[in-house]
Amino acid sequence: MLDQLTERLSGVIKTLRGQARLTESNIQDALREVRIALLEADVALPVVKRFVEEVKTKALGQSVITSLTPGQAFIGVVHEELTKLMGEKSEGLSLLAQPPAVVLMAGLQGSGKTTSSGKLAKWLKEQEKKKVLLVSCDVYRPAAIEQLKILAGSLQVDFLDSSANESPVAIAEKALDYARRHFFDVLIVDTAGRLAIDEAMMTEIKALHQALNPIETLFVVDAMQGQDAVNTAKAFGDTLPLTGVIVTKLDGDARGGVALSVKEVTQKPIKFVGTGEKLTGLEVFHPDRIASRILGMGDVLSLIEDAQRHVDQAEAEKLANKIKKGLDFDLEDFKSQLIQMKKAGGLSAMMDKLPAQLTKNIPQQGGVDDKAMNRVEGIINSMTQQERRFPGIIKASRKKRIAAGAGVSVQEVNRLLNQFEQMQKMMKMMSRSGLTKMMRGMKGMIPGLRG
């Protein structure tokens, strides 16, 4: 995500290399690059203009500290301003209401309200240990209620059925009453997608808001939206007292301009970002971390949190002990690592959060292939326990059998064994000389990293 923005800004630093200090003339080009980079990322034009002005004023006033190059100083200013633009700190959900705390979802058609409702329910249930009730007031789109019902079912979250014949307000009142009587902590109300210029529909959601008196009214916006996103956000904000924003589909591709402009325009914090199609793909929004990500500094904190959330601690410790004791790292361990990695959202999710310096050698399009991990798993699954523990015994005839079992070519089995051998060496190295050396040796060794 946001790669192109990062790339452009990296280019900007280069142009500033070798300059003694930041002056009006030498930051002119840099500022223009920032402007184009932001516009190409679909950041709203008024926001871009203000942002560039701000950066210019700040950068000119900046005396370059000796330890910093002008490029670094400039990036420092951009980072600071980006963080400010997106909201200074992360703001979680406020559920400080007499239960049930009501969360109302609003947004355009296809922005991802229903999926986000599901993800939010899961997040509240698992992270905050809340008893959550889901209800859909979307009586317009065919099968919208059904969609949320199925999501709720797969999340094992309670769902209150409604029908397309009921009025949205009646559904809302019914749900509120139900939630109260059954002691739910949180009630999440999904609504139909609507255009901000559709007066009848906007009146309806206003009525919903009145009936529910939600503690959180979240505006759901698609990260791929163009210049109009801010107008929509503003129009919704004018009708509804929004309390926050969810930016969805942020894993889609390089742009994410909406994330930059929406806070500025609505003055409401972005509370969550949706990534990935799986129901785990919801992250609390951390402005400073995203700013780092944009600037190519990586979002290592989120990566660590991801890992903590998904990685099986016991497994990890077992492996660490094994390596510490100098025991051989075998294919069984390798496989369990792959599984852990998959749980953390797969390679591509992790790559997004690594610093650009580490990932820049990997081709942008199709660089990371999560599927390759599945193939590797398949190959290992086709081996006997003996073979997994002592890969050395795998010779031609065993290779043939494994390849046939996994449905791959013998070459692929060979490649895996080679990769594994190198990894094994590295593990030994690590047990002796620590992590840094290992990272250096790591290039090209994870399956799925082409290039």
Add this chain to the structure above:
Amino acid sequence: MFSFFKKSPKENTSPAPTQEGWLTRLKSGLKKTRDNLQNKVSGLFTGRLNDEWFNELEEALILADVGVKTAQLLIKNLKIKAKEERVEEAAELKPLLRSMLIDLLSPLERSFDPDRAKPFVLVFAGVNGAGKTTSIGKLAQHLKNHHYSVLLAAGDTFRAAAVAQLVAWGERNQVDVITQEKGDSAAVIFDAIQAAKARQIDVVLADTAGRLPTQLHLMEEIKKVKRVIAKADPSAPHEVILVLDANTGQNAITQVKAFDEALQLTGLIITKLDGTARGGVVAAIAGECPKPILFIGVGEQLDDMQPFSANSFVDALIE
């Protein structure tokens, strides 16, 4: 010139939508775009030309999602033209900009001709929430109005209740929908084509699950869908359509490129032009990765699906 099917022999018997009606709808659909450009642009077409003026025009274009690259190109050419023709007043530039936009967009016009094959198979692809299923519903209605028999294939086997959504559309239009309890999209669509052959159906509209171009495994999956369709009928699919939300910003370019690479698109459908969306992204597509636009969605009504005309589009945009 605005007839729905240029070569349709059935056209005479069909209740063709009146020109007036849809042009008005397109205009009102694009009204916001126009307002937006107008606030900026028509106010702009006064006074004398200078660099500042061109900068303002560039910003107006960018605000309409035309994109930096295409906007800069348009401005560059406009400057050259202005010099050539010794234009000094901004007002005189309006027809020039208009004809430049029409030149840019007219290669995207293409007629839709479902009589080329029977069954005529269309596959719909796109990102999540672009409006694939709704577009299929509208197009099915349109085709039915023009006396084609239609079969829908519920190929979105991933999203919860996507099948139910398509079935609901089928019921509204009284069109049969092929579904499977469990199965992948390729299999469902294969079945639908076989069924269409057996039932002598004219057109098959195949839905697929929404996917982002960065989800490589899903892009592979949809390639497979296309391959399997060719197994059911070597000449199919006859149209591979990317459904694009008009609200999309510059990401639209990435989408068109990625889906084209995977599927060799034959056309686009631009949805949700009735909102505050600006048609500007269409110009960006024309500039950077032109693909014909088969239809545009300009309203919530079932029949608000219209063919794309560069002339009307530009008129609605800047007149």
